[in-house]
Amino acid sequence: MSDEKTKPIIEIVELHKSFGEHHVLKGITLSVPAGSTLVILGGSGSGKTVLMKHMIGLLKPDSGRVVIDGEDIVPMSPEELEKIRRKFGMVFQAAALFDSMTVYENVSFALREHRKELGEAKMREIVRDKLAIVGLKDVEDKFPASLSGGMRKRVGLARAIVLDPKIVLYDEPTTGLDPITTDYVDEMILDAKKQLGVTSVVISHDIASAFKVADNIAFLYQGEIVDQGHPSTLRHTQHPGAKLFLQTWFGKN
Numbered sequence: 001m002s003d004e005k006t007k008p009i010i011e012i013v014e015l016h017k018s019f020g021e022h023h024v025l026k027g028i029t030l031s032v033p034a035g036s037t038l039v040i041l042g043g044s045g046s047g048k049t050v051l052m053k054h055m056i057g058l059l060k061p062d063s064g065r066v067v068i069d070g071e072d073i074v075p076m077s078p079e080e081l082e083k084i085r086r087k088f089g090m091v092f093q094a095a096a097l098f099d100s101m102t103v104y105e106n107v108s109f110a111l112r113e114h115r116k117e118l119g120e121a122k123m124r125e126i127v128r129d130k131l132a133i134v135g136l137k138d139v140e141d142k143f144p145a146s147l148s149g150g151m152r153k154r155v156g157l158a159r160a161i162v163l164d165p166k167i168v169l170y171d172e173p174t175t176g177l178d179p180i181t182t183d184y185v186d187e188m189i190l191d192a193k194k195q196l197g198v199t200s201v202v203i204s205h206d207i208a209s210a211f212k213v214a215d216n217i218a219f220l221y222q223g224e225i226v227d228q229g230h231p232s233t234l235r236h237t238q239h240p241g242a243k244l245f246l247q248t249w250f251g252k253n
C-alpha cells in the first residue's frame with residue numbers, strides 16, 4: 001500500500017540477543033505502522049525492556065535487523081545513532097523527572113541540549129505548547145514533588161515530545177499507579193496519537209490499559225512473540241502462555 005500511514009516506521013526482523021548463556025530475545029519479528037500504537041505485553045523478565053532498548057540502539061543485537069524510518073540502525077556509529085534517537089521520545093517510569101529542577105527546566109532540557117539557538121523566549125513558548133497538549137497550564141515554576149502522580153506523568157510526556165519526535169516509547173507507564181491515574185495516562189497516550197500523529201510503542205503488563213490504547217498488541221513470552229494482532233483477535237489467543245496471562249485479567253471480569 002502506498003498510504004504513508006501504513007508504512008512501518010519500526011521494523012524488527014529476526015532479532016536475537018543473549019547475555020552470556022541467557023538467550024533473552026529469540027528471533028523477534030515485528031513491524032509498527034506509522035501513526036499507530038503497538039503495545040508489547042508480557043510477564044516480568046520476558047524481555048520487554050531489552051527489546052525496547054534495541055529500538056533506540058541502546059543495545060546491539062547478536063543478529064537481526066532493526067529498521068527505523070527506513071534505516072537499519074544496527075551497524076550505526078554512536079554519532080549516527082544520536083541522530084536517530086532524536087526521532088524518539090521516551091517516557092520512563094515515575095521517578096524519571098529531575099526533582100531538583102522545575103517543570104520548565106525538566107521539559108526544556110532536551111531543547112537546551114540540542115536546540116540552543118532557539119533562545120529562551122522561543123523555548124518558553126514551545127514548553128507552554130507542549131504542556132498544553134498534555135493538558136497542563138501554569139505549572140512551569142512548580143517542582144515535581146508538588147505535583148500529583150498523573151501530573152508528573154504528563155510532564156514526563158511533555159518532556160518526551162519537546163523535540164517533536166515521530167515515535168514515543170513508554171516503558172510500563174501505568175505500573176504502580178492507582179486506577180484513576182492509570183486512566184489519565186491511557187488518555188494521554190491516546191491524545192498524543194490523535195493530536196500529534198505520533199507512533200507509540202507501549203511496554204506493559206497492564207492488560208486493561210493495553211486493550212484500551214492499542215491498535216495492535218504483541219505478546220512476548222519467554223523471548224518470543226507468540227501472538228500478535230488487533231486487540232479483538234488477541235483477546236482469543238490460542239497460545240497457552242498468552243491465554244494464561246490474559247485469563248488473570250479477563251477471568252475476573
Ligand SMILES: Nc1ncnc2c1ncn2[C@@H]1O[C@H](COP(=O)(O)OP(=O)(O)OP(=O)(O)O)[C@@H](O)[C@H]1O
Pocket residue numbers: 019022024042043044045046047048049050051205
Ligand atoms: N544488561 C543485562 N545483562 C544481563 N542480563 C540482562 C541485562 N538486561 C536484561 N537482562 C535479562 O534479560 C531478561 C529480560 O529482561 P527485561 O528487563 O527485558 O524484562 P522485562 O520484560 O522488561 O521485565 P519487567 O516487566 O520486570 O520490567 C531478564 O532475565 C534480565 O535479567
Ligand SMILES: [Mg+2]
Pocket residue numbers: 048049050
Ligand atoms: Mg522492563
